[in-house]
Amino acid sequence: MNKIKQWGSACAVAAGLLTAGAAHADVVSVSMTVDNSYAFFTGNLTSATTFVGTDANWPSVESYNFNLASNAYLYVVTASDKSTAQGFLGQFENITNKYKFYSNDPQWQVMSTGLGSAAPYDGTSTSLALLSAEIQDANGGGNPSLGWQNFTAGGSNGAGPWGTMSGIDAAARWVWYGAGNCSVTDPTIGGCDAGEWLVFRIAVAATPDDPTGTGQLPEPASLALVGLGLLAACAAARRRRS
Numbered sequence: 131m132n133k134i135k136q137w138g139s140a141c142a143v144a145a146g147l148l149t150a151g152a153a154h155a156d157v158v159s160v161s162m163t164v165d166n167s168y169a170f171f172t173g174n175l176t177s178a179t180t181f182v183g184t185d186a187n188w189p190s191v192e193s194y195n196f197n198l199a200s201n202a203y204l205y206v207v208t209a210s211d212k213s214t215a216q217g218f219l220g221q222f223e224n225i226t227n228k229y230k231f232y233s234n235d236p237q238w239q240v241m242s243t244g245l246g247s248a249a250p251y252d253g254t255s256t257s258l259a260l261l262s263a264e265i266q267d268a269n270g271g272g273n274p275s276l277g278w279q280n281f282t283a284g285g286s287n288g289a290g291p292w293g294t295m296s297g298i299d300a301a302a303r304w305v306w307y308g309a310g311n312c313s314v315t316d317p318t319i320g321g322c323d324a325g326e327w328l329v330f331r332i333a334v335a336a337t338p339d340d341p342t343g344t345g346q347l348p349e350p351a352s353l354a355l356v357g358l359g360l361l362a363a364c365a366a367a368r369r370r371r372s
């Protein structure tokens with residue numbers, strides 16, 4: 131390969147690296163239920179922006195399919211009747227990057243608002259503003275749970291008192307927050323109040339290769355820097371040739 135062809139290849143690779151760093155949308159498929167009720171939103175690190183759905187019947191599994199930016203967050207607002215049992219059970223498939231995760235994925239976070247029954251359960255601007263304010267409160271550590279905390283996993287799908295929820299893998303586990311008067315070892319069993327309403331969240335691009343858990347994958351930024359360096363070299367080579 132002669133010198134001009136080598137520089138041509140390097141310039142093409144540089145342009146490709148810069149394109150790879152651009153944001154893209156992921157297709158996400160969800161099957162979930164909560165004992166006793168939930169409202170499901172998408173958003174970003176600081177705000178809930180879109181209402182996806184709500185349900186207040188634990189024996190039914192709801193399914194949702196949608197596209198969203200690969201750096202987006204999923205937010206699940208939950209509340210219980212503080213009787214018998216409570217939990218969040220779900221299966222989430224990022225169709226784009228072929229990664230499936232469950233309600234017990236370690237990258238989920240949970241926080242308590244302590245606001246009782248006044249939970250945002252619809253897509254009104256009032257509800258989005260309330261949830262966003264609570265998200266920002268938790269981001270700053272000033273909410274009742276002092277920020278975002280780890281959830282506690284209870285039984286797998288099929289465990290009592292619920293039995294098997296169809297459409298969700300047996301590997302998925304019921305999760306809740308082990309605070310308030312809930313058991314720290316299994317807060318899903320025995321009626322209790324963990325400081326409701328609660329909010330669970332995860333970055334939609336949360337995968338084992340996303341060590342920050344933010345959905346902001348470090349790779350594209352590094353590749354973009356390499357691309358910029360190569361483009362500068364290309365420009366220098368062109369100047370030398372001309």
Ligand SMILES: [Ca+2]
Nearest residue numbers: 163185187190
């Ligand atoms: Ca349900």
Ligand SMILES: [Ca+2]
Nearest residue numbers: 211213215216
């Ligand atoms: Ca219950």
